[in-house]
Amino acid sequence: MSETELPDLEREQLAGDDESGAKQAATNQPAPNQLDEDDRLKPDFVDAVLEAVEEGDVDAARALVAPLHPADIADLFELTPEDRRRDLAAAIADQLDADVFAEMNDYVREALIDALDARQVADIASELDTDDAVAIIEDMDVEDQREVLRAMEPDDRAAIEEALSYPEESAGRLMQRDLVAVPEHWTVGDTLDYLRGHDELLTDFWEIFVVDPAHKPVGTCALSWILRTPRGIAMADVMQREQTLIPVDMDQEEVALRFQKYALISAAVVDQSGRLVGMITVDDVVHIIQQEAGEDVLRLSGAGEGDINEPIRLTVRTRVAWLVVNLGATILSASVVGLFQGEIARFALLAALMPIVSALGGNAGTQTLAVMVRALATNQLTSSNTLRMLFREFRIALANGVALGTVGAVGSYLVLGHLQLSIVFAIAMMINSVVAGLVGVIVPVALDKANVDPAVSSAVFVTTATDVMGFLSFLGLAALWGLSG
Template identity: 95%
Template sequence: MSETELPDLERDEAVEQGDQPAPNQLDEDDRLKPAFVAAVLDAVEDGDVDAARALVAPLHPADIADLFELTPEDRRRDLAAAIADQLDADVFAEMNDYVRESLIDALDARQVADIASELDTDDAVAIIEDMDVEDQREVLRAMEPDDRAAIEEALSYPEESAGRLMQRDLVAVPEHWTVGDALDYLRGHDELTTDFWEIFVVDPAHRPVGTCALSWILRTPRGIAMADVMQREQTLIPVDMDQEEVALRFQKYALISAAVVDGSGRLVGMITVDDIVHIIQQEAGEDVLRLSGAGEGDINEPIRLTVRTRVAWLVVNLGATILSASVVGIFQGEIARFALLAALMPIVSALGGNAGTQTLAVMVRALATNQLTSSNTVRMLFREFRIALCNGIALGTVGAVGSYLVLGHLQLSIVFAIAMMINSVVAGLVGVVVPVALDKANVDPAVSSAVFVTTATDVMGFLSFLGLAALWGLSG
């Protein structure tokens, strides 16, 4: 009897007892919610493999990957064993790096080789590149020669470069072909990749000379030469280009895909926009987390790695704090004579730090997106100086009025206002100079800038406020 056929009394009793739909009857919106994850893990724990597989069967590979991330680490291998038939290459491609690494460790070389062989080259490289060298060799030996050669070539390129990111499977045709030749080629070769939006046109040396969107080919008469329908202007990606620069080119030129060329200009692969979306998200997240010293910020990262990254950053900040405290120690006599100085000096430092962080965030983003270059650095410096001066005047005025109303000391309020203006200007200048200088020195400004900016604003905040108070001869 269906639910709609239940007598009202029985249906009301079911509601009162809190009966829930069976796990395999959960709506799509309920998947991956705590109740669903618990149902899958309970089925695995009870040894009911069929029930676990039935629950997971409707999920997209990306959702199965998320299911593993939501599963406690000590239960992931049991889940993998239970749904092994559904744990295909697409799931591994979508999986978090740390979660995937822990599962890969549980597989033998042949299993890893089979998974990698089913993936696009870039996804296969993402799985193999983090393995130990000996494990890499064992997996590569278990692969087919063509797949092994493609992955070994990719691994020869620098990490986070276009060579690691690109796919080898693409469609390229000679420029002397007609549109009809290209169509016949596409229809007559089942082994061609299915994930492409444009065809690359190459010369006899396999150098790309143009590109042709599939929509153009479908709408062009068969007898037209590819050289006449292709677009000759194209964005070529050097194989050793950093992936962040690749993402910027895709964003700037609104690309869907782009050809990757080696040092001699030969076509060796292509990069598609779906890979770029991941890179943009990854790079943006890394920059934000590096500014705070939180490392990669991945909740699946092993605790020892997280602690090591954060402790190192905190130790650097501790040294900067000690430096700031030493400045305060120089003026301990003034603070002892006029205790109100101790109440206001943290405000000067804190506001300067906040102002510096604002400028720093803008500059790091401008450097990352190539908005800030050597041609406009001086202009940006004067721009931030004017902004910082305006902010300092506004904060100083409000701070002076507020401190006078609360403390009733005119001279102290004036010193407080001047110190805030000085520190605000310093924060603006340092927020520009530090990341630019680090970038010129080939040091990632997102990693190191924050501690320099914070130290500078703390030291200058205390020095300007306490120094002016000492010069003014303030006393309680």
């Protein structure tokens, strides 16, 4: 896609194009009047655009949207009710360029793309970096995909077909094929001449890769080093040999962690034989970091992707599945309660206090679980420190249990004045707190060892354990002691 993506920007600027200059000067800060202090589109602004669209005042809608950054136009679509997005798209069609599609939420984009024919989709994809084009095309069904690919230039098509041949969410899907690579024996001057002489090269890049004759990367060179080095020096003497290479089949989450750990701006992607096949830049990784880190909270709660633009049907399917699993689990704890129907019938107050014991365990277990899931996701929890963390959580759980048990015992005694009940209540809380701490570590670590995502499946095991143990310890102790009103 080198030819098309080149330098609209640069050409405009070098030519001092008037219109574009005026537009840019007006937006030195990104569209300040349309955005609130948190960079969100103001509701008034969204309403004004939609009103103009509804009244058929296409010019007014276009004038409003003109100063927006592509990311903000994408946001505008997400903030527009589903049934009005097509009208909006029709009204501002000429402002709806490839960059806007690249920034758009997957579901919103998919719905809009569905309305376009293969030719139009191919045009959009051709203007994007490989990774963005792939993001648009990979979600289409095979038939549509084939049609779009047929409508593309052979070069672009080859790039996308290659990307699609790598697993989903792998480095191969994330990388762009356009990059600047120079041979080891070149000087800085050779490199500068090459860059100035080749208009078809991509415009935005931050590092240059130095490769050997087999096209294997041997070093990386930040542009700032090149700028500060005399022309006669060899690239091999400017480049940094210590570099982080990304295998083309590496999972995107690992790619993101590697970028973060080593503070990378861009990195070379290599195939099985070590040849340079692409480049990943940090701006493509930033949203993955955000997404992967935010996913944990959604997975722990069984909310799936948690995408507010997801069709309701899919959302319900994901959430119901999780709720049914949990329903099954609560039946287990309910049957524990069932064992003690006799005690409860004799002393119904037990039924009022027992949910407190299980809720405490559930809350404490969720705390430990959240900490462990994060520590696993950020590679902080490894075999080296698992045992130490288990012991750490045990001590925390014991301290929590003693504190809460004491508060619970004193409080319940003051209110209900039943000493034995309060003692049983306190002991059950302590037991359940410790159980919560232990399962809160053991469950996610064991699932992780078994290559199951601990964020997805831990919660149901932990809360089932704390529910069962909460009811069992409290009602069991009450039965043993023969408590009654």
